[in-house]
Amino acid sequence: MSVDVHQIKDRVAEKAELVHRLQSELAKAIVGQHEMIGRLLVGLLTDGHILLEGVPGLAKTTAIKSLAQALSTRFQRIQFTPDLLPADLIGTMIYLPSEGRFTTRKGPLFANFILADEINRAPSKVQSALLEAMQERQVTIGEQTYPLEGLFLVMATQNPIEQEGTYPLPEAQVDRFMLKVKIDYPAEADERRVLDLALDGTGRPVGPVLNPGDIAAMQEVVRLIYVDDQIKDYILNIVRATRGPGQFQRSDLAPLIEYGASPRATIYLGLGARAVAFLAGRGYVTPQDVKDIAYDVLRHRVLLTYEAEAEQTTAEDVIKELLSAVPVP
Secondary structure, eight states: OOOHHHHHHHHHHHHHHHHHHHHHHHHTTOOOOOHHHHHHHHHOOOOOOOOOOTTSSSSHHHHHHHHHHTTTEEEEEEOOOOTOTTHHHHHEEEETTTTEEEEEEEOTTTEEEEEEETTTOOOOOHHHHHHHHHHHHHEEETEEEEEEOSOOOOEEOOTTTTTTTOOOHHHHTTTTTTTEOOOOOHHHHHHHHHHHHHTTTOOOOOOBBBBBHHHHHHHHHHHTOOOHHHHHHHHHHHHHHHOGGGGGGGGGGGEEEEOOOOOOHHHHHHHHHHHHHHHTSBBOOOOOHHHHHHHHHHTTOOOOOOHHHHTTHHHHHHHHHHHSSSSOO
16 A cells, blocks of 8 residues: 555655645735634635635635636635525526517626625525535526536635624535634734835736646545554544544533534545545645644534533634544544
8 A cells, every 4th residue: 555655755746846836826915814714725626615704804705716816717805794585596587578488697607716794694595596506517597407616615704703794504505615724813923014005006916827627636636545444544533523422431522512523524524634634745645734734624514502602612713622532643
């Protein structure tokens, strides 16, 4: 198996230049926020949808727009507002009086990259309109079903639900997002550089540096990343610990967890760990890769009880305790 791993590492090294080219282009528009950029790349490499959460002004929209600009793909931005309708996303049937028939006008979802900006500012019926598109990669207009593009990623931003004028996302839809990434304020040095660039007007536009073929090639290599059976068991144990922490000697956490993560979390944890290993230039997954991506995969899938909220315990707190309880191979 060591020979196979070395061969995979060589394949990873071949595609490293593509990753570096993309990261360099994104650095023109985004200062710092390396974790956010890394998670966007994980979603790109694994074909997984991403939800970015943070207060306004943290470059969430800029990062997603810049990623789309760096790729030769079709990009659509949808600004979610309280008066948005499902037809504004998927399209609608229009009657042509001169021809006496209906025709289909496709909505903005028919693109490769969808930026759902401030997704939690629209009511649930609009948010739910994304469900079929995100999961089935198709939409239904009238009685006709239309497949979406082969490369189809929804990258959504949302403000924290404590902000005025927002609606909590339905849990069924949140689960469709592979990752939920929380964005924090930039470091002092990064914020100073942002200020300098804004005052000097020296920012450079982002241009296309990769094409869909490059993306497909990188995704193919990611699927080759070796995952040992012990790592697979480790992933499985982490997810199972969210449902029954008592089996890992953490019965004290059981009253804090209303619902644990579903098997979808198990799949995404494995896929995300592979992407992390790829970005690190390795042909195999380590336990640390799993830990690095675990918070973003699990934070929106571990639902806490009222007792946990009363104790001001967050999902991140519970995940941290579970990761320390599950034996590392």
